[in-house]
Each structure stands twice: as structure tokens, then as C-alpha cells.
Amino acid sequence: MDFPHLDDSGRARMVDVTAKEPTVRSATARGAVHCSAEVVDRLRTGSVPKGDVLAVARIAGIQAAKSTPTLLPLAHVIGVHGATVDLTVTDDGVEIEATVRTADRTGVEMEALTAVSVAGLAVIDMVKGLDRTASLHDVRVVAKSGGRSGDWRRPGEPG
Amino acid sequence: MDFPHLDDSGRARMVDVTAKEPTVRSATARGAVHCSAEVVDRLRTGSVPKGDVLAVARIAGIQAAKSTPTLLPLAHVIGVHGATVDLTVTDDGVEIEATVRTADRTGVEMEALTAVSVAGLAVIDMVKGLDRTASLHDVRVVAKSGGRSGDWRRPGEPG
Amino acid sequence: MDFPHLDDSGRARMVDVTAKEPTVRSATARGAVHCSAEVVDRLRTGSVPKGDVLAVARIAGIQAAKSTPTLLPLAHVIGVHGATVDLTVTDDGVEIEATVRTADRTGVEMEALTAVSVAGLAVIDMVKGLDRTASLHDVRVVAKSGGRSGDWRRPGEPG
Amino acid sequence: MDFPHLDDSGRARMVDVTAKEPTVRSATARGAVHCSAEVVDRLRTGSVPKGDVLAVARIAGIQAAKSTPTLLPLAHVIGVHGATVDLTVTDDGVEIEATVRTADRTGVEMEALTAVSVAGLAVIDMVKGLDRTASLHDVRVVAKSGGRSGDWRRPGEPG
Amino acid sequence: MDFPHLDDSGRARMVDVTAKEPTVRSATARGAVHCSAEVVDRLRTGSVPKGDVLAVARIAGIQAAKSTPTLLPLAHVIGVHGATVDLTVTDDGVEIEATVRTADRTGVEMEALTAVSVAGLAVIDMVKGLDRTASLHDVRVVAKSGGRSGDWRRPGEPG
Amino acid sequence: MDFPHLDDSGRARMVDVTAKEPTVRSATARGAVHCSAEVVDRLRTGSVPKGDVLAVARIAGIQAAKSTPTLLPLAHVIGVHGATVDLTVTDDGVEIEATVRTADRTGVEMEALTAVSVAGLAVIDMVKGLDRTASLHDVRVVAKSGGRSGDWRRPGEPG
Structure with missing residues (x-):
């Protein structure tokens, strides 16, 4: 078994998925921004608690899901047919969950991971x-x- | 003290930096991809060990540094005048370090964080x-x- | 009835269209740039009447139709399978009409509106x-x- | 006097601004989305009044200011060093005002107009x-x- | 017979392909970078022969195939479902071959040509x-x- | 002497130009599209001779000059402060010349080469x-x- 993105000589390639069927696929990713108690406090109780902070991050995440083939050299250009990004302020910072859906030829795990990462970076920026x-x-x-590989849930992850 | 990216009503804005001087600024960020021992082994000793894997991630990271104002809604459009992304295979996966340099009006911390994140996502994709x-x-x-805020090193971080 | 782009808590999301059928859809939009009689005169009878002005605007509009999912945070990434942008010099300035066609899962009204708007901005720029x-x-x-919602023509609009 | 974006043969070009000095420049643009009384009512008093609607439009506008050289073929690549987009719900729909600032070689009128237009399109999309x-x-x-052309205020426009 | 991208008045348009069937299509393009014997020698036998040079060009080419509708005004937004870019150091410089595959409504000749051109430009840059x-x-x-036009091989081209 | 874009281990990097002075720089590139006598004839004497063909290519070239840092992984983000693209129909096809100007920290040779290449690809597309x-x-x-390296003219090239 070898890296599917490398040919026999180790050269990068975009894997051919023309033979795959367009079917409905979904992926959910999670991550977290850690920040100081002071920032958490301000996100919860400041004079303008949160304001647009979570909205900016949510939109950055949704936009990033659509930018995945631009960001990841070997990712395919596919349709992005649904996306949600949720952010929750916790005692440690902000938890992020993104779900991306498509009716196309490849899975959207990378789109979900990219949405979470960029939403998190947008929080850090602010x-x-x-x-x-x-x-x-x-x-x-x-x-x-x-x-083709069907449904999967990460072991030990809350539902 | 409030979030600089929010006005008095909590609305997002791009902070005005026209009064700042263009000076040489640099930022270094780090992060890590965790993956299975089998993948680590393959990155080290496969029939085509690594191949282009680290090159793809390095380039994805450098490109992402340049895409920062597209990805982060409130980031400024600035010149990106130098960037390096280094990846090291470890027992746990891949460690990533990115340094970005500019001679412009804002710091490049977000550019360095974005480079590390996207380089890591490119590794995960592969x-x-x-x-x-x-x-x-x-x-x-x-x-x-x-x-203006001068030099800073994260406490407890190896040099 | 609520905004389809907001969930029950008012948070923005990209609406899930994976269950929609790919079918042929078309949308036509119009708009106008107003400018001075002197500019209109020059567009009609200058030493190089118009030159590339309308071509630049036409191409900017076609390109913008393709950029819609990058510009509008909640727009889907879909195929753009046909686009025309027509500009007509009038006594008041320039009238613009754009038609966009797709064989995909969502309507292309926003693509047509974006084409008209950016073609108009390109005229203003020149x-x-x-x-x-x-x-x-x-x-x-x-x-x-x-x-699903079938054909529609704006009341009072000339054919 | 001819169109500065056309050469003597009427061919489009990007005007050479290398001889201009980088100085602080600012531009403010306005526009409006018209929509039905029902939508206005919902923006004001729905179960989730507005939710992220205005935040999405604000961010789309700020992002669009940065995309101006991609959207408008003859626009220069310049630094964008400050941007605000404000939206106000009125009886007729939504009024939009954008201000863009730079410390670079060209004015930012097109950036401000682009921010208003795309913020408006984002409202329409929602x-x-x-x-x-x-x-x-x-x-x-x-x-x-x-x-070089100094300060200007549009005649008849409220301050 | 006229240019399909021009209407009867000579105005550019994106040709309507909504009536075309999505089928598997493939295109292969070739080109070459010429450079000095010294550079060729260095690409072959330097202290770090080639290093990432060919990897950078390969990735630039794959990314460019995905950017085709952004670069070429009248190109359609289609899925890109497979791409390879191979570079070979020769006595005269570097030969480049790219193959792009899709299961969509238009051919991918322009995607393959764009991949070769940008891979070549990336070599020149380095x-x-x-x-x-x-x-x-x-x-x-x-x-x-x-x-619809079926298979074709350029006369006189080695297989 | 080694490739400046590779570090001592052969890893790609964006060369640090923060120490370079912003000065006015210019580069001119040329290239040619070859096509059949029939196409040349149509470009010259068809019922709609040329139409928008050369305008589309000219604009594609100008836009591509601005996209250089997106297309070429190791290119810097710099200001693009002037650009012209000229196309001439010849007996063999179309000759292309592009000149790009900047007042920034790096040369713009790659911007000029990219403008010529993409203008040529746009012609081929049409x-x-x-x-x-x-x-x-x-x-x-x-x-x-x-x-720093001053003026240069390619040997044997007509002025």
C-alpha cells in the first residue's frame, strides 16, 4: 500500500476520480481555539459581547470550504452543496464544528477540516x-x- | 480594552493601518500533524519514501501565506516578501514551522499561522x-x- | 417563514442542496450605469469611440459570474455552463443585461446579478x-x- | 481628453502609476437594496431578527474591497489598509455605506464601490x-x- | 463557420454547454523550457540536484489546471477530476507533459495547456x-x- | 552558485526581499500563437473580423500579470502598477508583447511572461x-x- 497521491516514482498527482459516481457525501470536523480567560470573559460579557466575532469566523469557515481546491494542491474541484460552521464559547476558548455536504465524486473531509481550521484562524486574528x-x-x-468507504465515526468522539 | 476588530456597536471592520510605518517584520509559527505509526514508517522508509509529500505541503504553506487576506475577512492586503516552511518527520507525525517576512504596515503572525495550518492540511490530505x-x-x-510592539518569543518554546 | 440562510438561532449557513436535481436553469438580470452627457458622447463619437471599453466590461461581467461563490459567502460552488453580457450605450449612460445558464443544482440569479454589477463597475472604472x-x-x-419554482418574468419588464 | 484606460488605438491598458507617490487616500461609497415590506419587517422583528444577515453582508463587502483588482481588469494591485461597511435597515430595504483607506499609489473609489455592490448582492442573496x-x-x-485631485464631496449628498 | 466564442456582432460570450452530456474526457499537452547548459547541468548534478525544483513546477501545473476558468475569460467552470504533470530534464532544458481528466460537459484541452504553461513558467521563475x-x-x-468530437492525436507526435 | 529558491537542503522557499529598496522596475516579454492560415484569414477578413478576440486576450493577459503570485508558488506578492498587452495578427498567427511596471521590491519579468502566456492561451481557447x-x-x-541588476536587452531581439 502506498500514498495514493504519489505515482510509482514518488511524484505528486491528482488522483483520477472520473470513474467514481456522484453520490451524496458528508463530513464533519472539529477543532478548538485556546485563548486567555480574559478573552473568554470578553467574548461572554464585554460591553459588546462577541459582536460579530463568531459570525466573522463562521463565514470565514464556510468560504474556506469552497476554497479547498485552491489551498490544497492535490484536491479536486468539486461542487460544495451545503456547509455549516458552529462556534461555541467555552472556558478554554472557542470550540468549532463544521459539516460539509456534496453530491459529487469525492469525499469532503478536507473541506470540513479546512473550514474548521480557517474559522479558528479567523478567531485568532480577532x-x-x-x-x-x-x-x-x-x-x-x-x-x-x-x-465507497461508507459511514465512519471517530472512536471516542461524542455524537 | 475591546476587540480592535469591532467598532463600538460590535460590528466587524478592517482596522485602519494607514498611519503605520512600513518596516521589516517577521513572524514564526509552529504546529504538528499527528498520524499513525504506519504512515510515519512509510514517510521514512517506503519504496518511495516521502516522494513529493513534504514538497507539496511546503508549497501549499507558502501559497497559503500569500492567500491570508483572502481567507481571513479582516486581514489587510500587504506585501509578502519572504516565506519558508519546514517540515520534519517525527515519531508522532510531522512537525511544521513557518516563517514569514514583510516590509509593510502590519505584522505577519496570521500569515505564519495560515502557512502552518494549510501545510498541515496538505499533509493530512495526502x-x-x-x-x-x-x-x-x-x-x-x-x-x-x-x-510597534517589538520582539516577542513565546514562553517555554525551544529556540 | 424565515430566512433560509439562517438556522433557528439566526446563524448563517450554506443551504443544503444535495437533494436537488441537476437541471437546466437560466437567469437574466439588468442594470444601468449613469454618466455625464460628455462621457456618453465620447463613447459614441470620440476619436477612438468606445475602443475596448464595452469589451472590458463584458469580460469583467462574464468572469464575475464565475466568481460568485467566492464573492457571496453563502452561495454554492456550481458549474457555470453559459454566460452572455450585453452593453448598450444610451443617452443616460450604459445599459447592461446578463444571462447565465447552468445544468446544476441551484438557480443562477445571483450569478446574473453579479455579472451585471461587476460589468457596471468596470464601466465606471474606465x-x-x-x-x-x-x-x-x-x-x-x-x-x-x-x-423547482419554474419560470418567472419580472412584472412590467420589457421582453 | 480621452479615456485614460485606452491607448491611442482604443486598446485597454492598465495605466502606469509608478510615478505617483504613496499617500493616504480614502473613499466612501453608498448604495441601497430595495426589498418588500415583508422582508423589512422580518429584518426588524422576526423570531431571529436579522441574525447574521447584516454581518454576512458586511464581511462580503470588506472581502470584496480586497478583491477589486481581481474583479476589475484595469484596476491596480494596491494595499488595502482599512475598510468599514455599515448597513442600516430602512423602510425600503437596506442602506449601505463603505469606506476604504489606503496608503498607496491610487485612489480607492473602485474599492469602495465594489464593497457596497457586493454587500448589497449578499443581502439580495439572503x-x-x-x-x-x-x-x-x-x-x-x-x-x-x-x-493629486484632493478632497471631493458629491454635491447634494448628506454628510 | 465563425468563432464560436463570438456572437453575430463579434461580441465575446461563454458558449452555452448546458445541453452537452457529462462524459469522461481527457486531454494531454506538451511543451518545453529552454535554458542554458549550466542550468541543465545544475539540475542534473549540483550539490542539491533539482531539490524541489521539479516538484514546485509539477504542483504549480496541477494548481493551474484548476485555475483555468479564472485565467481564461470564456472558459467554463467545470469539475477537474484528475491531473498529472511530468517534467523531464533534457539537454536543452525541461520537457513538460500534462494530462487532465474530467467527467463533465466540456473538453479539458485548455486545462492541459494551462498546466504545461504554468509549470514551465514556474521552472523559469526558479x-x-x-x-x-x-x-x-x-x-x-x-x-x-x-x-462529441471523439479521440484525436496530433499528427507526428510521439505516443 | 545555486538556485536562489532552494535552501542548502534543496527545499523550496520564497526568497527574502525585505532588504531590497522599492524602485521603479519594468519588464517586457514576447511570444506567439501559431495557427492555421484559415484562422489567420478569419482574424483579418471574416464577417466579424476579430470582434472581441484580441480584446479578450489583452484583458486575460493584464489580469494574469496580477495573478502571478497565485500561479507561481515562489513569486512575491507585490504591487502591479502598470501593464500593457499588445497583440498583432501575422501570417503565422498572433504575436504578443506585454510590458509590466512596478514601484516595488522585485523585478516583474515573471509578471510579463505570465501575461504573454495567458494572453496566448486565451487566443488558443477562442x-x-x-x-x-x-x-x-x-x-x-x-x-x-x-x-540592482540594471537594464538588459535580450541579444538579437528587435527593439
Whole structure:
């Protein structure tokens, strides 16, 4: 078994998926931004609590899902037919979950991971003036459905 | 003290930096992809060990640094005047470090964080066929120099 | 009835269209640039009447139709399978009509509106050195066909 | 006097601005989305009044200001060093005002007009399911400052 | 017979392909970068022979295939479902071959030509510090398959 | 002497130009599209001779100059402060010349080469329905000025 994105000589390629059927596929990813107690407090109780902060991050995440083939050299250009990005303020910072859906030829795990990552970066961009140590953690796929490999849920992940 | 990206009503804005001086600024960020021992082994000793894998990720990271104002809604359009992305295979996966340099009006911390994140996503994209649990961790700024706030090194970070 | 782009908590999302059938859909939009009599005269009878002006605007409009999912955060990535942009010099400035066609899962009204708007902005960009008051007006969908909601023509609009 | 974007043969070109000085420049543009009384009512008093609607449009406008050289063929690649987009719900729909600032070689009137137009299109995208006649009106520059031609305010425009 | 991209008045348009069937289509293009014997020697036997040079060009070519509708005004937005770019160092410089595959409504000849051209430009970018005369040559389609016009091989081209 | 874009281990990097002075720089590139006598004839004497063909290519070239840092992984994000693209119909096809100017930290040779290449690809896109053998040739820098290495004219090139 070898890396599917490399040919026999180790050269990168975009894997040919023309023979795959367009079917409904979905992927959900999660991750978290850690930031200081002061920032968390301000996100919850400031004079303008949160304001547009979570909206900006949500939109950045949705837009990033659509930019995946531009960002990842070997990703396919596919239709993006549904996307949600949810952010929740916690005691440690902000938790992020993104779900992307398509009716096309490849899975959308990378689109979901990209949405979570960029939403997290957008949060960091907005809070870095208050906490320069803000950081992004544990970006991972937690579930996928559809496609040849079928449904999968990451072991140990809450539903 | 409030979020600089929000006005008094909590509305997002791109902060005005026209009064800032263009000076040489630099930022370094780090992060890591975790993946299975099997993938690590293949990255080290396969029949085509690594092949283009690290090159693809390196280039994805450099390109992403340049895409930062497209990805992050409130980021400024600035010149990107230098960028390096280094990847090292470890026992746990791949460690990533990116340094971005500019001679412009804002810091480039977000450019460095974006480079690390997208380089990590590119690694995950290439190994996900072998390990669907591959994930991105601990993306953070470790050092910056230049600009009004001067030099900074993240406490506890190796040099 | 609520905004389809908002969930129950008012959070933006990209509406899931995976269950929609790919069918042929079309949308036509119109709008107008108003500019001074002097600019209109020059567009008609200058030493190089018009030159590339209308071609530049036409191409900007066609390109913009393709950029719709990048510009509008909640728009889907779909195929764009046909586009025309027509510009007509009138006594008041330039009238613009764009028609976009697709064989995909969503309507293309936003693609047509985006084509008209950006074609108009391109005209303004080229004439603003002669008339800084040039402006964009009445950008609206005038007809659509295909999709679940079927054909529609804007009341009172000439055919 | 001829179109500055055309050479003597009428061919489009990007005007050479290398000899211009980088100075602080600002431009403000306005426009309006017209939509039905029902949509206005829902924007004001629905169960989730507005939700992210205005935030999505604001961010789309800010992002579009940065995309101006991609959208308008003859526009220069310049730094965008500040941007605000404000939306106000009125009896007729939504009024939009955008201000863009730069410390670079050209004015930013087109950036401000593009921000208003795309913010308006984003509003239309979100309300079109409730009102397919929603439309964009009166997109114009209302003020500019800086650069060789100095300050200007559109006659008859409220401050 | 006239240019299909022009209407009866000579105005550019994106040809309507909504009536075409999505089928598997493929196109292969070739071209060459010419550069000095010194650069060729360095690509073959330097202290870090080639390093990432060919990988950078390969990835630039794959990415460019995906950017075709952004670069070419009248090109359609279609799915890109497979892409390979191969580079070979020769006595005269670097030979490039790209193959692009899709299961969509139009041929991918332009995608293959764009991949070869941009891969070649990326090579020139990397060697221009050593040889400012490096240049791009003979970019042409050598074979296509699928679609209404069926299979074709360029006369006189080696298989 | 080694490739400046590779570090000591052969890894690609974006060269640091923060220490370079912003100065006025210019580069001119040329190339040619070869196509059949029939296409040349149609470009000259058809019922709609040329129509928008050369305008589309000219605009594609200007836009491509601005896209250079997106297309070429190691190219810097710089200001593009002037661009012209000229196309001339000849007995063999279309000759293309592009000049790009900047007042920034790096030369613009790659921007000029990219403009010529993409203008040529746009021509091929428009004529390929009439001549599938249309091809791109001899894309090279013919002159540059400004910057540390000063002025240069390609030997043997007409002025």
C-alpha cells in the first residue's frame, strides 16, 4: 500500500476520480481555539459581547470550504452543496464544528477540516490583539458518510 | 480594552493601518500533524519514501501565506516578501514551522499561522487514505519581530 | 417563514442542496450605469469611440459570474455552463443585461446579478477619470427559468 | 481628453502609476437594496431578527474591497489598509455605506464601490427566497480624500 | 463557420454547454523550457540536484489546471477530476507533459495547456537567477479523448 | 552558485526581499500563437473580423500579470502598477508583447511572461474550435529595466 497521491516514482498527482459516481457525501470536523480567560470573559460579557466575532469566523469557515481546491494542491474541484460552521464559547476558548455536504465524486473531509481550521484562524486574528498566545488545536474529522468507504465515526468522539 | 476588530456597536471592520510605518517584520509559527505509526514508517522508509509529500505541503504553506487576506475577512492586503516552511518527520507525525517576512504596515503572525495550518492540511490530505484519524495540533505563534510592539518569543518554546 | 440562510438561532449557513436535481436553469438580470452627457458622447463619437471599453466590461461581467461563490459567502460552488453580457450605450449612460445558464443544482440569479454589477463597475472604472459621479442603478433579476419554482418574468419588464 | 484606460488605438491598458507617490487616500461609497415590506419587517422583528444577515453582508463587502483588482481588469494591485461597511435597515430595504483607506499609489473609489455592490448582492442573496424582486440601487461615490485631485464631496449628498 | 466564442456582432460570450452530456474526457499537452547548459547541468548534478525544483513546477501545473476558468475569460467552470504533470530534464532544458481528466460537459484541452504553461513558467521563475534567457516553447495539445468530437492525436507526435 | 529558491537542503522557499529598496522596475516579454492560415484569414477578413478576440486576450493577459503570485508558488506578492498587452495578427498567427511596471521590491519579468502566456492561451481557447493544432511559442523576456541588476536587452531581439 502506498500514498495514493504519489505515482510509482514518488511524484505528486491528482488522483483520477472520473470513474467514481456522484453520490451524496458528508463530513464533519472539529477543532478548538485556546485563548486567555480574559478573552473568554470578553467574548461572554464585554460591553459588546462577541459582536460579530463568531459570525466573522463562521463565514470565514464556510468560504474556506469552497476554497479547498485552491489551498490544497492535490484536491479536486468539486461542487460544495451545503456547509455549516458552529462556534461555541467555552472556558478554554472557542470550540468549532463544521459539516460539509456534496453530491459529487469525492469525499469532503478536507473541506470540513479546512473550514474548521480557517474559522479558528479567523478567531485568532480577532483576539490576537488581546492574547498573542491564542492557538489552534485538535483539528480532526469526527464523522463521514457516503462514498465507497461508507459511514465512519471517530472512536471516542461524542455524537 | 475591546476587540480592535469591532467598532463600538460590535460590528466587524478592517482596522485602519494607514498611519503605520512600513518596516521589516517577521513572524514564526509552529504546529504538528499527528498520524499513525504506519504512515510515519512509510514517510521514512517506503519504496518511495516521502516522494513529493513534504514538497507539496511546503508549497501549499507558502501559497497559503500569500492567500491570508483572502481567507481571513479582516486581514489587510500587504506585501509578502519572504516565506519558508519546514517540515520534519517525527515519531508522532510531522512537525511544521513557518516563517514569514514583510516590509509593510502590519505584522505577519496570521500569515505564519495560515502557512502552518494549510501545510498541515496538505499533509493530512495526502495521508488520509492510509490514516483517516490524522489531525492537526498546536498551531501557535512562537516568535515575532519588528513593528510597534517589538520582539516577542513565546514562553517555554525551544529556540 | 424565515430566512433560509439562517438556522433557528439566526446563524448563517450554506443551504443544503444535495437533494436537488441537476437541471437546466437560466437567469437574466439588468442594470444601468449613469454618466455625464460628455462621457456618453465620447463613447459614441470620440476619436477612438468606445475602443475596448464595452469589451472590458463584458469580460469583467462574464468572469464575475464565475466568481460568485467566492464573492457571496453563502452561495454554492456550481458549474457555470453559459454566460452572455450585453452593453448598450444610451443617452443616460450604459445599459447592461446578463444571462447565465447552468445544468446544476441551484438557480443562477445571483450569478446574473453579479455579472451585471461587476460589468457596471468596470464601466465606471474606465469613465471615472472623466466623470467622478458615474453610478450604478437598478440591478435586478428580470427573468428566470428552470428549477423547482419554474419560470418567472419580472412584472412590467420589457421582453 | 480621452479615456485614460485606452491607448491611442482604443486598446485597454492598465495605466502606469509608478510615478505617483504613496499617500493616504480614502473613499466612501453608498448604495441601497430595495426589498418588500415583508422582508423589512422580518429584518426588524422576526423570531431571529436579522441574525447574521447584516454581518454576512458586511464581511462580503470588506472581502470584496480586497478583491477589486481581481474583479476589475484595469484596476491596480494596491494595499488595502482599512475598510468599514455599515448597513442600516430602512423602510425600503437596506442602506449601505463603505469606506476604504489606503496608503498607496491610487485612489480607492473602485474599492469602495465594489464593497457596497457586493454587500448589497449578499443581502439580495439572503432575502431572495422571500422576495425575488429585491434589487440594488444608486451605488455611487459620495466622498474621497487624498491624492493629486484632493478632497471631493458629491454635491447634494448628506454628510 | 465563425468563432464560436463570438456572437453575430463579434461580441465575446461563454458558449452555452448546458445541453452537452457529462462524459469522461481527457486531454494531454506538451511543451518545453529552454535554458542554458549550466542550468541543465545544475539540475542534473549540483550539490542539491533539482531539490524541489521539479516538484514546485509539477504542483504549480496541477494548481493551474484548476485555475483555468479564472485565467481564461470564456472558459467554463467545470469539475477537474484528475491531473498529472511530468517534467523531464533534457539537454536543452525541461520537457513538460500534462494530462487532465474530467467527467463533465466540456473538453479539458485548455486545462492541459494551462498546466504545461504554468509549470514551465514556474521552472523559469526558479532558474531565471542563473539564466535570464530561459524561455517557454511549443506548448500544444498532443492528444484528446472523449466528447462529441471523439479521440484525436496530433499528427507526428510521439505516443 | 545555486538556485536562489532552494535552501542548502534543496527545499523550496520564497526568497527574502525585505532588504531590497522599492524602485521603479519594468519588464517586457514576447511570444506567439501559431495557427492555421484559415484562422489567420478569419482574424483579418471574416464577417466579424476579430470582434472581441484580441480584446479578450489583452484583458486575460493584464489580469494574469496580477495573478502571478497565485500561479507561481515562489513569486512575491507585490504591487502591479502598470501593464500593457499588445497583440498583432501575422501570417503565422498572433504575436504578443506585454510590458509590466512596478514601484516595488522585485523585478516583474515573471509578471510579463505570465501575461504573454495567458494572453496566448486565451487566443488558443477562442480559435481551437477552428484549429485544434493552435500552439504557443517562444515566450521570453526581451528587456528589463530597474533594480540592482540594471537594464538588459535580450541579444538579437528587435527593439
